[in-house]
Amino acid sequence: MSQALVSLTIDGVEVTVPVGTKIVDAAKQAGIEIPVFCYHPKLESVGMCRQCLVEIGRPKIDRSTRKIVRDKNGDPVIEFGPKLETSCTTPVGEGWVVLVNSERAIEGRRQVIELILTSHPLDCPICDKGGECPLQNMTMAHGPGKSRFLYEDKMHLAKHVPLGDLIFLDRERCIQCARCIRFQTEIVDDPVIAFSERGRKLEIVTLSEPGFASYFSGNTTDICPVGALTTADFRFGARPWELNATASICPHCAVGCNTMLNTRREARSQGRVVIKRVMPRQNEAVNEIWLCDKGRFAHHFASSEERLARPVIKLKRRGRLTATTWENAVKFVVEGLQAAHGAVLGIAGGRASNEDLYALHRLMDGLGGRAVLHDQMAGGEFVQQAGVGPGTNLADLGSGDCILVVASDLHEEAPIWWLRVKQAAERGAKLIVANARPTRLDAHATHILRYDYGVAAHMILGMLHEINHQKELDQYASAETKKVAKVVSKANNVVVFYGSEGLDYAASHDLAQNCATLLAASGHVGRANNGLVAVWTHSNTQGAWDMGVHPEPGGLAAALKGQKAAYVVAADPAGDEPLLTSLLEQVDFLIVQGLFLTETALAADVVLPAQSFVERDGTYTNGMRRVQRFFPAIAPNEGMRADWEILSAVAAAMGIDSARPSAAAVMQDIAAKNRDYSEVNYPALSRNASQWPHVGGKDIYFGGTAHPNHQGLGVQLTPRVERQKDISFDWAAPRKIAHKPRYLMVPITKLYDRGTTVVQSQVLGPRLEILRLYVNPEDAERLGMIDEGEVEVQWDGRKQRLRSVIDEHVPSGAVLVPRSLGVPLATAVDVKIRPIAL
Amino acid sequence: MLADKHKSEIKAILKKYPAKEKRSAVMPLLFLAQREYGHITPAALVEVAELLELDPTEVGSLIGFYTLLHDEAAGKYRIQICTDLPCALRGAEELAKRLCANLGIRLGGTMTNGLITVEEVMCLAGCDKAPTLQVQDADGIHYHENQTLGSAMELIAELMEKGSDG
Ligand code: SF4
Ligand code: SF4
Ligand code: FES
Ligand code: FES
Numbered sequence A: 001m002s003q004a005l006v007s008l009t010i011d012g013v014e015v016t017v018p019v020g021t022k023i024v025d026a027a028k029q030a031g032i033e034i035p036v037f038c039y040h041p042k043l044e045s046v047g048m049c050r051q052c053l054v055e056i057g058r059p060k061i062d063r064s065t066r067k068i069v070r071d072k073n074g075d076p077v078i079e080f081g082p083k084l085e086t087s088c089t090t091p092v093g094e095g096w097v098v099l100v101n102s103e104r105a106i107e108g109r110r111q112v113i114e115l116i117l118t119s120h121p122l123d124c125p126i127c128d129k130g131g132e133c134p135l136q137n138m139t140m141a142h143g144p145g146k147s148r149f150l151y152e153d154k155m156h157l158a159k160h161v162p163l164g165d166l167i168f169l170d171r172e173r174c175i176q177c178a179r180c181i182r183f184q185t186e187i188v189d190d191p192v193i194a195f196s197e198r199g200r201k202l203e204i205v206t207l208s209e210p211g212f213a214s215y216f217s218g219n220t221t222d223i224c225p226v227g228a229l230t231t232a233d234f235r236f237g238a239r240p241w242e243l244n245a246t247a248s249i250c251p252h253c254a255v256g257c258n259t260m261l262n263t264r265r266e267a268r269s270q271g272r273v274v275i276k277r278v279m280p281r282q283n284e285a286v287n288e289i290w291l292c293d294k295g296r297f298a299h300h301f302a303s304s305e306e307r308l309a310r311p312v313i314k315l316k317r318r319g320r321l322t323a324t325t326w327e328n329a330v331k332f333v334v335e336g337l338q339a340a341h342g343a344v345l346g347i348a349g350g351r352a353s354n355e356d357l358y359a360l361h362r363l364m365d366g367l368g369g370r371a372v373l374h375d376q377m378a379g380g381e382f383v384q385q386a387g388v389g390p391g392t393n394l395a396d397l398g399s400g401d402c403i404l405v406v407a408s409d410l411h412e413e414a415p416i417w418w419l420r421v422k423q424a425a426e427r428g429a430k431l432i433v434a435n436a437r438p439t440r441l442d443a444h445a446t447h448i449l450r451y452d453y454g455v456a457a458h459m460i461l462g463m464l465h466e467i468n469h470q471k472e473l474d475q476y477a478s479a480e481t482k483k484v485a486k487v488v489s490k491a492n493n494v495v496v497f498y499g500s501e502g503l504d505y506a507a508s509h510d511l512a513q514n515c516a517t518l519l520a521a522s523g524h525v526g527r528a529n530n531g532l533v534a535v536w537t538h539s540n541t542q543g544a545w546d547m548g549v550h551p552e553p554g555g556l557a558a559a560l561k562g563q564k565a566a567y568v569v570a571a572d573p574a575g576d577e578p579l580l581t582s583l584l585e586q587v588d589f590l591i592v593q594g595l596f597l598t599e600t601a602l603a604a605d606v607v608l609p610a611q612s613f614v615e616r617d618g619t620y621t622n623g624m625r626r627v628q629r630f631f632p633a634i635a636p637n638e639g640m641r642a643d644w645e646i647l648s649a650v651a652a653a654m655g656i657d658s659a660r661p662s663a664a665a666v667m668q669d670i671a672a673k674n675r676d677y678s679e680v681n682y683p684a685l686s687r688n689a690s691q692w693p694h695v696g697g698k699d700i701y702f703g704g705t706a707h708p709n710h711q712g713l714g715v716q717l718t719p720r721v722e723r724q725k726d727i728s729f730d731w732a733a734p735r736k737i738a739h740k741p742r743y744l745m746v747p748i749t750k751l752y753d754r755g756t757t758v759v760q761s762q763v764l765g766p767r768l769e770i771l772r773l774y775v776n777p778e779d780a781e782r783l784g785m786i787d788e789g790e791v792e793v794q795w796d797g798r799k800q801r802l803r804s805v806i807d808e809h810v811p812s813g814a815v816l817v818p819r820s821l822g823v824p825l826a827t828a829v830d831v832k833i834r835p836i837a838l
Numbered sequence B: 001m002l003a004d005k006h007k008s009e010i011k012a013i014l015k016k017y018p019a020k021e022k023r024s025a026v027m028p029l030l031f032l033a034q035r036e037y038g039h040i041t042p043a044a045l046v047e048v049a050e051l052l053e054l055d056p057t058e059v060g061s062l063i064g065f066y067t068l069l070h071d072e073a074a075g076k077y078r079i080q081i082c083t084d085l086p087c088a089l090r091g092a093e094e095l096a097k098r099l100c101a102n103l104g105i106r107l108g109g110t111m112t113n114g115l116i117t118v119e120e121v122m123c124l125a126g127c128d129k130a131p132t133l134q135v136q137d138a139d140g141i142h143y144h145e146n147q148t149l150g151s152a153m154e155l156i157a158e159l160m161e162k163g164s165d166g
Helices: A023-029 A103-119 A134-142 A179-187 A218-223 A293-297 A326-339 A354-367 A380-386 A415-426 A440-444 A456-468 A471-476 A479-490 A505-521 A541-546 A556-560 A579-586 A643-653 A663-673 A777-783 B007-015 B019-037 B042-052 B056-065 B085-089 B092-103 B149-165
Strands: A005-010 A013-018 A053-059 A078-080 A097-099 A167-169 A194-196 A203-205 A229-231 A244-249 A258-266 A272-280 A312-314 A321-323 A344-348 A370-373 A402-406 A430-435 A447-450 A494-498 A531-534 A565-569 A589-594 A606-609 A618-621 A626-630 A743-748 A773-775 A789-795 A798-806 A814-818 A829-835 B077-082 B116-121 B133-137 B140-144
Touching (some): A005 A023, A013 A023, A053 A103, A167 A218, A179 A218, A194 B056, A218 A272, A218 A293, A244 A626, A272 A293, A312 A326, A326 A589, A326 A606, A326 A643, A344 A354, A344 A556, A354 A370, A354 A541, A354 A565, A354 A618, A354 A643, A354 A663, A370 A541, A380 A531, A380 A541, A402 A415, A402 A479, A402 A505, A415 A440, A430 A440, A447 A479, A456 A505, A494 A505, A505 A531, A541 A618, A556 A579, A589 A643, A618 A663, A643 A663, A777 A798, A777 A829, B007 B019, B019 B042, B019 B056, B092 B116, B092 B149, B133 B149, B140 B149
Parallel strands (some): A005 A097, A344 A370, A402 A430, A494 A531, A589 A606, B077 B116
Antiparallel strands (some): A005 A013, A053 A097, A167 A229, A258 A272, A312 A321, A312 A606, A618 A626, A743 A829, A773 A814, A789 A829, B077 B133, B133 B140
């Protein structure tokens, strides 16, 4: 689409930009920096701080002829107004002459700083922002040396106001730019902070319960142009200039946000190098310049004291674990695997990197066994075929496009996708949200579809019917599916996010297949901004599928049948499902590789300490099939090895393969073997492109403290339909639901669960979910339950007592229980519920 | 609960605004709450927020912004004396000081009978008849111009009589 352009000169530089561009952005693009405080390229302009004042000259227009007046050389006569103007609110005009660094403009901005400083404490030496503070820098660059205002008139305000559990406010430092408030309102639609009072008394307040508890709160500390907002994690933790920065990828969900790990070696950590904070790293196609609070604040697990540090072996079953050398351990592993004669099963978790998964697959293959993924969501092969094409960026979706989110609560499962989908809807994209219960995304949906738990795939078939008119699909169609199917088929671009809420392996398989078929039938596959995205529960689940490691349709219990040895990597099946413990104990030889002494590790014959993602390099493939690289930020304890390294050493010792020297080398093997990854290699993953808005330059005031991306944007894989024109898609008839269970207990995902990686956060503690059973009011009445009462839930011969909460959002006939909080439930089950009398 | 006591009034207020723009009813509802309780109590704030599907913080922000909305209890009558420049030039500061001394309270304070609070405010747009004060009570706002200590004391006496009757 061609856009009308406007040309003007800014400080003598000729600039041509699209109509509507603000002067401040036009200048930035031309490399001329205009100081700003309240303006932020991701937010609407408000013109509140006046820091961006410039002189603007406009061509003089003859009022009678409405023509531009020209001088004797034929050049337009330029007229400057009497006042300075805010460049952040003024869109460019043809032929304008803007002066940023004229004497008058500089003086104007100097006075604004003087005014801002009338009540600023200038306590930079004890301020967390000192060293990366726009106000500090600007005062140095543009501020007056002396103030004409009275020192005694400075306001003295509270300096340690907790706005919530994670963010602290220093009222004296706030310069009232409202970036934080506007972020919460415009970008994340969670207006839990706001201004109160006026003038010099203006202050940020929250009156919400429980305060500033937005999932995105940490971002406000990045864009706050002063040290008024600090995080519970980093405040008074270190000075910015002491920190090293290492590029990484958030390991917590399938979005794969790009991060920067800020580390330092410090006495208070016994001279170790530790992570001081996690910062966003710009990747406009993935996380822009944002992170959710889980990604920012759940990093402490990596430096936990409880990490395994040496290999341990158990000589006799149920004997004691004894520490040993790596040499011995590998020998022991080799013997154990040999004794199994091919009856071996590899079990991996979706947190393992591509290199680890490939190495596990290779080893199992060489032994005549196989590797499976410990997960219950299916459909990875459909994402390989019909995933979103290279160049996909949710920011490009808007009017004329459509996004369908089915069986997922994006706000809890993949917060940054939630945010970006919401913004696409605000730009005019049609948003269809289909789930058995209301979720936070509903507020932004143009169409909401409800279905009973379990029949998500059926509903997609109803939509497909409207497109292919197959008779067999009649039964699934309804007025609603008809309506939304029209929206899908008319849209220019369609992205479908599917999750697995309430669905088991088979049901999520059907859902993925039918979504892919719908996309293909409506012509929305094989190009950028179209295709299928899986909302996986882990950061590299898609990578696992790509490496040939998928869940066993019948579950791990089935896969373990007849196995003599099992090799578990980055997973804790026994912790997740106690019933698996005895099955794992029944194999003759159990090897567990991981960070912690998990339930599974306790049952093992050998436990091998693995390096965490902060100590090594590797790659993850996110839900949009973007392969991204993370780098070692911290030197590992010498007793720990990278997962791929251990697996490769074992494979070498068993004569299966030669040992690989580096993760990069493993990636070369992957590229050689896997057509989808043929273009992927470490240098390619490290390639950059210039991104807008520019962040992280010396004009830190512009974008905030998000880091620029010098370490690579990753590579988005090409879906197979784009390459193989012969791929065809067919729908799957979903299994009939035999009966409507009395009560279906459905595990739902909450962002702050109590999984190992979250529970160790030093600051998220008060925000963690509490285990409760959510019940619909009518069901509660029928059952004779009270709010906050106790109930006993029975299923599969198991019993558990739970606190119950009555919640009108729960569909009738279902009860919801958040995952990873103590109820080992992989997928929805029939339950019996009995209230416990007090 | 406001919703129980003023059901029909709330309904009437909400009816004035399109259902999608419910939030526009925030000011009249806050006035209603203030009339009922003398100030906007934390519970009333939350109730208004719920009625309009706003976040309590958004509602609280408005109360902070508008000087005629109060989140703290005070007397039944709020005597608001303008001390901005024109009124100050005509002795408003002195008036406020002496009035408070007469009543035995500090500026911003409330008499023990709970009827009278004296506050200082910005320009009331009655500069031509300075010093100006206004009385804010449940019925609204009443102007009193060209004030002297005597006239202000008389006014207060009247208010105290009125206030103790009902
Ligand atoms: S806290 Fe920071 S971002 Fe928020 S208004 Fe104050 S200076 Fe601006
Ligand atoms: S959205 Fe997901 S990947 Fe991004 S920071 Fe949050 S948990 Fe990490
Ligand atoms: S007024 Fe332009 S940056 Fe604040
Ligand atoms: S200055 Fe008092 S009314 Fe204007």
